[in-house]
Amino acid sequence: MSTAAAALEPDLRARVRRRRFLVEAGSLVLGAAILIWSLVPVYNMFLVALDPGGHNEFSYEIWPSQPTLGVFADLWNADDEDVRDIWPAFGNSIYIGVMVMAFTVLIASLASFAVGRMRLAKDWSLSGVALLTYAIPASTLIIPFLRIMHIYGLTDNLWAVIAAEVTFATPYAILVLQHYAKLIPSELDDAARIDGASAMQVYLRIYMPLMAPALAAVGTYALLFAWNDYFYQYMLLLSEKHTTVAMALEQFFDDDDAPWNYMMAIAILYSLPPIAIFYGLRRFMASGLTLGGVRG
Amino acid sequence: MTISSAARAPRKSVAFKSPRLPRWRSPLHGSDLGWAIAFVVPYAVLFAAFVIYPMAYGLWMGSDPALYTALLADPRYLRAAINTIAFVGLAVNGQMVLALLLSGFFARRRWWIKALLIVYVLPWALPAVPAYLSFHWMLVAYPQGLIDNLITALFGFEGPFWFNHGWLALGCDIVADVWKWMPLWTLIFLGGRMAIPQDLYDAADVDGASPFRRFAHITLPLLAGLYVVSTLIATIWSFGDYAPVLFISAGTPAFESEVVSTLGFHYALDFANPELGVAAGLSVMPLLIPVVILLILRLKAVEVQL
Numbered sequence: 001m002s003t004a005a006a007a008l009e010p011d012l013r014a015r016v017r018r019r020r021f022l023v024e025a026g027s028l029v030l031g032a033a034i035l036i037w038s039l040v041p042v043y044n045m046f047l048v049a050l051d052p053g054g055h056n057e058f059s060y061e062i063w064p065s066q067p068t069l070g071v072f073a074d075l076w077n078a079d080d081e082d083v084r085d086i087w088p089a090f091g092n093s094i095y096i097g098v099m100v101m102a103f104t105v106l107i108a109s110l111a112s113f114a115v116g117r118m119r120l121a122k123d124w125s126l127s128g129v130a131l132l133t134y135a136i137p138a139s140t141l142i143i144p145f146l147r148i149m150h151i152y153g154l155t156d157n158l159w160a161v162i163a164a165e166v167t168f169a170t171p172y173a174i175l176v177l178q179h180y181a182k183l184i185p186s187e188l189d190d191a192a193r194i195d196g197a198s199a200m201q202v203y204l205r206i207y208m209p210l211m212a213p214a215l216a217a218v219g220t221y222a223l224l225f226a227w228n229d230y231f232y233q234y235m236l237l238l239s240e241k242h243t244t245v246a247m248a249l250e251q252f253f254d255d256d257d258a259p260w261n262y263m264m265a266i267a268i269l270y271s272l273p274p275i276a277i278f279y280g281l282r283r284f285m286a287s288g289l290t291l292g293g294v295r296g
Numbered sequence: 297m298t299i300s301s302a303a304r305a306p307r308k309s310v311a312f313k314s315p316r317l318p319r320w321r322s323p324l325h326g327s328d329l330g331w332a333i334a335f336v337v338p339y340a341v342l343f344a345a346f347v348i349y350p351m352a353y354g355l356w357m358g359s360d361p362a363l364y365t366a367l368l369a370d371p372r373y374l375r376a377a378i379n380t381i382a383f384v385g386l387a388v389n390g391q392m393v394l395a396l397l398l399s400g401f402f403a404r405r406r407w408w409i410k411a412l413l414i415v416y417v418l419p420w421a422l423p424a425v426p427a428y429l430s431f432h433w434m435l436v437a438y439p440q441g442l443i444d445n446l447i448t449a450l451f452g453f454e455g456p457f458w459f460n461h462g463w464l465a466l467g468c469d470i471v472a473d474v475w476k477w478m479p480l481w482t483l484i485f486l487g488g489r490m491a492i493p494q495d496l497y498d499a500a501d502v503d504g505a506s507p508f509r510r511f512a513h514i515t516l517p518l519l520a521g522l523y524v525v526s527t528l529i530a531t532i533w534s535f536g537d538y539a540p541v542l543f544i545s546a547g548t549p550a551f552e553s554e555v556v557s558t559l560g561f562h563y564a565l566d567f568a569n570p571e572l573g574v575a576a577g578l579s580v581m582p583l584l585i586p587v588v589i590l591l592i593l594r595l596k597a598v599e600v601q602l
Contacts (some may be wrong), residue, residue: 029402031412038416040474041430044442048433098533107338114335115390118328124596130339130351131595135588136354137536140577144353145346152345166421167346170339175595199331228424231538246425253429253543260418260433267426278421279414 006285032228038163043269049264071265085240086248086266093245094273096158096233097226100165103142104222105215108173113152116181117189127178130171138168142235149236169225179215181207216281220274227274245270321572354574363575372551373576376559379466382582383541383555384534387473395478396505396519399485400511428543431472435459435544458545462552465545469553473540481526489515492543521594528591535584556580 050067075086115126145164154160188210192202208215230246237244245266252263328544367373402413419427435441435458458526480521480562494516500510540558541547547554554562565572 027404031409034398034401034412036418040421040442041427041434041472042418042433045426045430047442047586048430052495084592107342111333111339111550112366114332118332118335120332120336122557124592127355127595128592129343131532131588131592132550133343134532134536135555135581135585136351136581137577137584139536139538140353140560141350143349143560143574143577144357145430148346148350148353161344163346167342171524174339175529200329201334203335225437226424228539230425230542246423247431249425250543252531253432263429264433267429271426274423275418275421280415280416282417 012029019242029225040076045264045268048262049268052263063281072269075262075265075269077126085243086243086245087244089243089248090269092237092242093270096161096165096244097223097236097273099158100169101219101223103166104169104173104225108218109208109211109215110203112177112181113207116178117186117202117207118199127171127175132175133168133171139231142231145232146235154204154236156236156242158242159242160236161229161233162235165226166222166228169222175221176218176221177211177214180211184210185279186256200236220278220281224274227270237243273274309413339346349411350472351378354578357571358574358575360571363572364391366572366578367575371556372559373556375462375552376554376556376576379462379553380535380555380557381583382466383470383473384531387470387477388527388530388534390470391474391478391481392523392530394474395481396485396523398469398478398517399489402486403489410437417479417483421474422476424539425543427476428472428539431468431475431540432437432546435468459548462549465548466541469540469544472544473534473537476518476540477530482567484526485522485599488519491582492518523593528587531587531589533591535580549551 039228049071052067111126111130114120142164146162148191149155149157149160152160154163184207188206189202192206197205227246230250233244234247234250237247249263249267252266254258313551330592354375366557397537402409403418439453441458443458447455456464458468496514496518497510500514505513536557536559538555541553541555541558542561547558551559551562556579560573560576563576564570
C-alpha cells in the first residue's frame, strides 16, 4: 500500500505541477489579451494625435514614424482658428461636470438619508419612484426637455444641462447609497439622537462621513455621466460661448476638412480629468461600488 | 432567505415595548418629520420638474396613433427596431457574461493581475465621445484605419470595409459598447466575489470540487441576485444609449445600423418632425417598462430579504 502510494507520488506531483503551469500560462495569455483589448483604442488616439500630417494629410501607420507633440503646443498657443475656442469649452465642460457631481451627491444623499435612515417611507419606495425616471429612454426625453427648458426660461443655459444630467444620474446614485447605507448600523444614529443631535447633525456628522466611499463612487459616477453625455449638451446649448468639449469634438467629427490630429489631441485632454479623479478616488470608492454585495 | 428569516423570528417574539428611545420609526412626528420632508423636497422638486413634466409632455407629443402607423410604414424604423433589440441583447449579455467570468480572473491574488486591473478599468473612465471617435477612426477603411492596417500587416490581406454593411457596422458598435461598459460590471462582480466567505471554497476544496463545480455551485448562486440586478440596470441604460451608434457607425450605410434612439434624433432634427422622433423612442416602452418593473420588484424583494 505504502509502496504503491510512493510510486504514485511523483506522477501525481508532475500532474499537479503541469496543471499549475497551464493555469499560469493561461492567465498570462488572458492578461495579454485584456491588455491589448483595453489599450488599442487608447493607442489609436495617440497615433492620430501625434501624426505630423495635420490637416487631412494622413500618414497612417501602425507605429508613428515621426511622432510630434506639436499638436499640443498648437492647442496651448491656440493659434489655429479651429482650436481657438477650445479652452472656454473646457471651462464649460468642467463647470457642468463639477455641478452635476455636487448636486447629484447632495440631492441623492439627502433623499436616501430621509428615507433610508429616518424611515420617512419604505426603502424601496424611493428607489422605485426614482427608477421610473428610466421608463422612457433618456435619449427620447431630450425632445420634450428642449421645450420644457424654454418654458422654464433656461434656453441656452448651462443650468439646463446640469438639471438634465442630475436628473438622470440621481436614480442610480440613490440605488447605490441606499444599499451602502444598510452596512451602517442604525444604533449609531440612535446614540447620536440620545445625545440630542438634530436630524441635520446626524446627516452631517454621522451619515456623510460614514458614507464617504459610496459618496465617492456616486460622485465619480455622476462626473463620468456628465463627461459621457453629448446629446443633452448639443440640444440644450445653442450659442458659441456655451459650447462644451463634447460638442466641439462632434463638430470636428462632422466636418470633413477638420484637422483630425487636433480632434484627437483635444479628445486626449478631455479624457484626463475623469481619469485623474477616477484613479485618485479608486481605493477610496472600491467598497462603495459593491451594489449590495452578494446578499441580493 | 432562511438565515435572515431565522434571525428575524426572535426579534418578533420579543415584543416588549422599549423604554422610549428616540428612535426614528415611522410614523415620524414633530420636527423630525419636518426635517425628513425637507430632505426629500430637493429630489421631489427635481423629479416633478424634470421627470414627470417632460414625460407627460413626451407622452402627449407621441400620443397620436397616426405617428405609429407612419413608423411602421417606414422600413428605416423597422430596421432600427430590430437593430435596437440586437444591440441591447448582444451588448448587455455580452458584457455581463464576460464581466462575470473576468471578475474571477481579477479575483486571483497576483501583483500583475492587480496592476492589470488598473489598465482594464481605463475604458470606463474614458469619456464616451473621445473613446467612440477613436473606435471610428480605428475602423475606417484601409489605408487609414489602424485595425485594417494591422490586418494587412499581420495576415497580408485587406480588411473589410467595416461601415459598408449594416450588420458589420452594428457589430462594431456592440463591441465598442462592451469595451466601454464591461469594466464597470467587472468591478461590481469583483466586489460581490470578495464578499463571498472563503470557508465555502475551503469546504468545496475538502470535498474535492473542481473549479467548474466551485463556480457553478458557490459563486454562481451567490452572485445570481447581483447579476440579475446589474443586467436589468444595464438593459435599461442600453435602450437609451445613442453614443456608440452616433459616433462609430453613424448609422451607415443608409440607416442600416441605426438604433431607435439615433433614428429618433434624425426624425426630430434632420426631418424636422419631433413628434415622430418622440414616437420612435416611446415605441420601446413595451420592452423597457417590464424591465423597470422587474428591477423595482427585485429591489423590493432584496430589501425584504435583508
